[in-house]
Each structure stands twice: as structure tokens, then as C-alpha cells.
Amino acid sequence: MNVFALFATRVADALKGLYPSITEEALSRIVVEPPRDAAHGDLSSNAAMVVAKPLGKNPRDVASALADHFKADKDVASVEVAGPGFLNFRLETPIWHDVLKSVAAQGAEFGKSNVGKGERVNVEYVSANPTGPMHVGHTRGAVFGDALASLMAYSGYDVTREYYINDAGSQIDTLARSTMLRYREALGETIEIPSGFYPGDYLVPVGQALKAEFGSTLLDKPEAEALALAKDRVLAAMMDLIRADLAKLNIHHDVFFSERQLHGQGGEVDTTLDWLRSQDMVYQGRLEPPKGKTPEDWEDREQTLFRATNYGDDVDRPLVKSNGAYTYFAADIAYHRNKYLRGFKHMVNVLGADHSGYVKRLQAAVKAVSHGEADIDVRICQLVRLLKNGEPFKMSKRSGDLVQLSDVVEEVGSDATRFMLLYRRNDAAMDFDFAVVKEQTRDNPVFYVQYAHARTYSVFRKVADELPDLDVTPAALAKADLSLLSSEADLELIKALAQWPRIVASAADAHEPHRVAFYLYELASAFHGFWAKGNQDVALRFVNADDSKLTAARLALVAAVRQVLVNGLNLLGVSAPEELS
């Protein structure tokens, strides 16, 4: 049950009754939300102000008419018109108790919605080049994409989690050559790794595996053939590495889409280009060098260009390199056309900050290949600065070897890594301080939220101790007399729970998982606050040995808090421990 959505509907219905000429457009701008200042009531709506102008009425008059209408609503204790025409509601206590019942009845489903209407959405994230293990730079996008995918699935979308493997192009040839060196090394040769090659140790086992599989026979084969075999094996090995790294953060994709499969004679890049030509979206032409900074090796030549400017990009984009091969972007157009042809009308791409310049052309590509039918939201994850005790921390360890994702997870754990990265907006740069993340204090939001969850278990343990005869099964708690939960503190906590459905909906709609993280922090804070009140006032304790009825009601409340914390933590992919050690 979503109290806010419920009243949004009631307000809209009331307006339709009062002003039959009202338009859907005006109604769609109505918001029902908690007022910024709780003293103004439980719910607040801008309805009168939004609707007044198109109706040619005074906002306060419309608000008064609505207020009169809601005086008859049995769930409404009072309605007030405030300021320029706000409508402030105070609700009767029973409706809040209904929220608790609804949490218990819906369990893990409480907060789920169907705003996605089962529509298919493709969320592409990580897509790190398969040239080595994941490093810290990839972590934020990985966690963000994963949480966003969960959030959208929870909100009724049919989500496909996808990883685009950039396994074509010259970097992969270099990777294959680097692997061949390690192969020679495994065969006993002394090797030197030229600059430009991949120096990482992680290729050593791949070289050894080649030796185990082929002995020394690869050396006798023509180079192209040997390289092709090496490429095949190293790509598989690198993807295994990457999958293992992702698994450490509990991240799993549904589809791994290989760029290689798009290339080749008659491949999808070919057919896509033919199609683009047939649509007159491609031409032969020249580009101006970028203003203010002409590259030294700038070569003014005629090239094959995609008419990106027709779709909102700043310049038209080359599709064919000077050596005749397709550009990365050409393959990317084919890839996104492939997504569209697979039936995705909604796409989300999670990219790193260094790709922000790529956004417009990607949007242009999607618009072009779908004739405007599909949409793509590109979410950019800004840089993460690693700190240790407030001091910047070197990202690269040895020569060209970056701090790896697995190093971070091993040091601080998956839960803390995920929560901290999600506790910031994706589009702002952030600091990640190892010292803070490992701290077990309020400074550390992960701990703070998990502690609240653990406390709910602590309460139940206490009950088992003090009131061993009390039936605390969900079925028994469902029968508890919730009307006993009438204190200010009780209602405040319930109202915090009532927020959950609208928080999820807004987070999914805005593609902003951090809203969930912030909400969980607030809910944890409300729960810890209630707990402390019990220290001052025995009547506010969750467990009252001499009042089993009140205790049962309070346990229903505690169970609901736990449920919402679990639902939220699940969305973020963070565990909900019963005890902290």
C-alpha cells in the first residue's frame, strides 16, 4: 500500500468531480508527498496551484473546495489550506496501522510496483575491456548498474543485464601477442615485454595453459594461426577472470554480447551499414579538425560519415578508419540496432566518466536505428578517489598495474563496497576512504543500516528471554492489537515505513539507486531513535515483560521495520546480517 499514490488518486478524482473540464495534462502534474516540515501534516499536495491556472481560478479557492471535499473522507483527520494554496492533510491513525498490516502481508513485495508494465529494458553495464582483471575504476559502474537493474526489475520492468565484450580491435591483437610472449616464457625462453604490450602477471597462467594444451607446436604454426588460437584462449581466460571478479560483488549478467560476432564478411556491421545507407544516414565527406586543438597527425581526407548531427550530435561521426577497418562506433551502431531488433525499446548504458563525450553519438545512433522508437539513458559514473585516512591513495601499484577490484573487496568486503558506492549520486565524483568504510560507527552508513537490522533480531531474542510464552510467529503478530501503537514515536516510525513505496518508485523512475541508500539510512536512524527513547521511557520499549499485548504490537512494528530494511538492502545487493560481530 502506497499512501501517497492512494491520495494522489483521490485528489485527482475529487478534482474531476469538482471541475469536469479539467485536463489530464494538468492532473499529471499533481504531486502528493510528505511536506518538508512535518508540522504541516502527513501529506501535502500542490494540486490546487497546479490546476488553478488552466481552470482560470484562484489557487486558494480551488484548495478550499478540495478541503471541503476531503472533510468527508474517513481517513482524513484534518485538511488545511496553507500558503499559496498547499493542501495539507493529517490522516487518521488507523490508516497508518493499515500500512503495517500491508507490510506484513506483502513481505518482500512491499514496495514493488508495476510502473514498468512489464516492458523490456536492456541495462548494459561494466563492459570492461577483456584485457585483464577488473580494476577499481570499473567498480562503481558495476555496482551502480547492478543496483539499477534490480531496482527496475522491482518496479515492474522486464530487465536484461548485459555486458558488451570489446573483443575486437587492435588492443585484442596486442593482448594475443602479449599472451604469446608468456607462452614462450612458459616454454623456457627469457622474455622482455616491449612497451605497449600488456605486462600483467595475470597472463602468465594463460601462457602456461597454452603450453599445456599445445606443447611447443604453436611455434611451428604460421604466426596468424598461432595468434588466432592465443586470442581465443586468452579472451576466454580474461572473461573468466572478469566474471570471477564480478561474482565477488555478487554481480551476474544475463547476456555477454561479443563485439567480434558483429564483424566479418556479411556480419551485422556490414548489414547495418547497408541499412544506414538505404536510409540515407551515411555519406562520404570531410570533417573539420576540432577547434582550438588540431591533432598533430591530422589528415584531411574524405571518409564515410554517419549523419549524427541529424539526431542531436555535434558532428557527424566516422564509420571507417583510414586502414579500411570499421570504427568502434560503427560496431556500436550495429550493436544497438541489434538490441533494438531483439525487442528493447528502453536501453540504459552505464559508462565511466571518460566516456561522457560518447553520450550524444550513442543517443543519435539509437534514435537513428529505431527511427525514434527506442530511448536510451546513458548514466555516467564519475571518478572515485581512493583515500586511506584522508590521504590520496595511489591507484596504480606497479608498472601499469592498477589497484584491482578484488583488492578493494578483500579489504573492505562486498557489502561496504556496494553500499558506499551507492550512497552517492552517480554523476558526482566521490571519495572512498578505506578507513571510514571499515569503521563501525555512525560515520559509516553501511554499518549503521546493518546494525539497525541486527537490532530487530536482538529485540526478538530479548522477547524469547523475557516472554517465552508469547507467540511471535508472523501469523500471531498479524493478530496483534495495533491500536496500542498510538504514541508519537510509534506513528513516526510507521510513517517512515510508509515512505518506502514512493521512494522505490521515484528511484526507479529517475534511475537513481542512491535514493534507496539514503532512505535506508533515514529509516535506520528513525529506528535507532525509537530504541533510545525506550531508555528514557519504559512505555516506549519494544519489549515490556508485564504487557504482552503491547509487546506483540511493538513486535509487529519491529518486524515491519526489518522487512523494509531487508527489501531495501536486497535491492542494493547488500546483506542483512542478524548479528554484527
Added chain:
RNA sequence: GGCCUCGUAGCUCAGGGGAUAGAGCAGCAGCCUUCUAAGCUGUUGGUCGGAGGUUCGAAUCCUCCCGAGGUCACCA
């Protein structure tokens, strides 16, 4: 030079058309014979980078400027 993102309390950050702009930390003042004090309560602190504009209403949207970061044919 173009484009993208950001600029909110001393620090780290929420809020992204709505009422008197919030939280944590730091600072100050309190709370443990207690359901885990691994916690809680109160309090100090702001020209929302600057200037215009849009409107009933702007931290929020638009324009320009300043500052920080990223990026800039053919790499991926």
C-alpha cells in the same frame, strides 16, 4: 576553443519547480545498575559559485560569466 558533469554549512554530501534549504562528521552541552552506548538527545554554523531571465513560486528550469574535473577525426 567545442562538448559533458559538478559547484549547497569548516569537511563529506542529500534535496533537482513548492512553504522557514537538510543529514552525518567536526565544535559545544548532555544521556550507560539500560531491549548491544557499535547507540541516542539538544545546540552552534548557509549571500545554495556570480549576474540576469522564465512564473503565483527558483538551490532546482533557461542564458551568460567564474571555478573544478573529464573529454575532443581515425584508439576502445
